[in-house]
Amino acid sequence: MIEISSDVIRGYNDTMILHLLLKQPSYGYEISKQIKTLSDGKYVIKETTLYSAFSRMEKNGYIESFESEASDTGKKRTYYRITEEGIRYYENKCEEWKLTKEVVEKFVTGER
Amino acid sequence: MIEISSDVIRGYNDTMILHLLLKQPSYGYEISKQIKTLSDGKYVIKETTLYSAFSRMEKNGYIESFESEASDTGKKRTYYRITEEGIRYYENKCEEWKLTKEVVEKFVTGER
DNA sequence: CTATCGTAGTACATCTGTCGTAGTAAATGT
DNA sequence: ACATTTACTACGACAGATGTACTACGATAG
Numbered sequence: 001m002i003e004i005s006s007d008v009i010r011g012y013n014d015t016m017i018l019h020l021l022l023k024q025p026s027y028g029y030e031i032s033k034q035i036k037t038l039s040d041g042k043y044v045i046k047e048t049t050l051y052s053a054f055s056r057m058e059k060n061g062y063i064e065s066f067e068s069e070a071s072d073t074g075k076k077r078t079y080y081r082i083t084e085e086g087i088r089y090y091e092n093k094c095e096e097w098k099l100t101k102e103v104v105e106k107f108v109t110g111e112r
Numbered sequence: 113m114i115e116i117s118s119d120v121i122r123g124y125n126d127t128m129i130l131h132l133l134l135k136q137p138s139y140g141y142e143i144s145k146q147i148k149t150l151s152d153g154k155y156v157i158k159e160t161t162l163y164s165a166f167s168r169m170e171k172n173g174y175i176e177s178f179e180s181e182a183s184d185t186g187k188k189r190t191y192y193r194i195t196e197e198g199i200r201y202y203e204n205k206c207e208e209w210k211l212t213k214e215v216v217e218k219f220v221t222g223e224r
Numbered sequence: 225c226t227a228t229c230g231t232a233g234t235a236c237a238t239c240t241g242t243c244g245t246a247g248t249a250a251a252t253g254t
Numbered sequence: 255a256c257a258t259t260t261a262c263t264a265c266g267a268c269a270g271a272t273g274t275a276c277t278a279c280g281a282t283a284g
Contacts (some may be wrong), residue, residue, distance in 0.1 A: 002208050003209055004212050005123040005209075006242065006243085007122045007123030007210070007270075008119075008120045009242090010119045010153070010225095010240090010242065011122070012219070016219040019220070020219075027261080038219070042215050047261090047262075051217075051261095056241085075250075075251080094220045094221055095114050096117055099116060100120045100121070104121070104124050108131070108205070110189050122271065123236080125270085132238065139233095141232050159232090160235095160271075161270080161272075164232075187231085
């Protein structure tokens, strides 16, 4: 079975998370489920990877956290929302992706 | 200026090198120049990255080294050739790339 | 005649993001 | 009642990329 290269994803975990936060604020567990479903089960982010991405991005000012009670269960959770800087970072990464893809595909057969 | 994500390339430096070795045996300096020209100057591999990739891949049995004198200058250089295992590894990475690309593009706007 | 540039590397320490393992704790399912 | 799902946190290990620096030789420029 072929698996997603975690060494590629390494550069885009943050981007994937930001993509989801762009739609609405969310929290760890939900993000991880959304990544799984959106990728058709092809990629499952590790918890540790996810939560360390959160703290890194908060430190970098790309996201902000806030505590909130779940509307259904009433449990408090740590939510994250994307910042203006996060949006810029995300857009930049999208541009970067195009360039990176172009380059990689010159070295991978069956493409372009 | 947008730059190639070294965290994506990280997963494909080996593949890029193997792609070039698939055509003919080569050595460090030449490989680095070929990567630069083939990528239209968009990606320049660092020396240390390149040579550590060589030793890693030799250890893994993907390439074999041999000493040879340059036909022009007569200087001895360390050449590398790809092995059967290296070819299989390369082909696998090409498949993996397609899958990875598919997933990433679900999270990057302006694609698919 | 000397300095810099291109060629062809090697050595070593550091950084970053991911991963493995483990543990907590409340709520929900069976 | 016990297992699973939800929702995290802590900590250490690892691998690949990077920075810095150094060697050595020949060609070329000033």
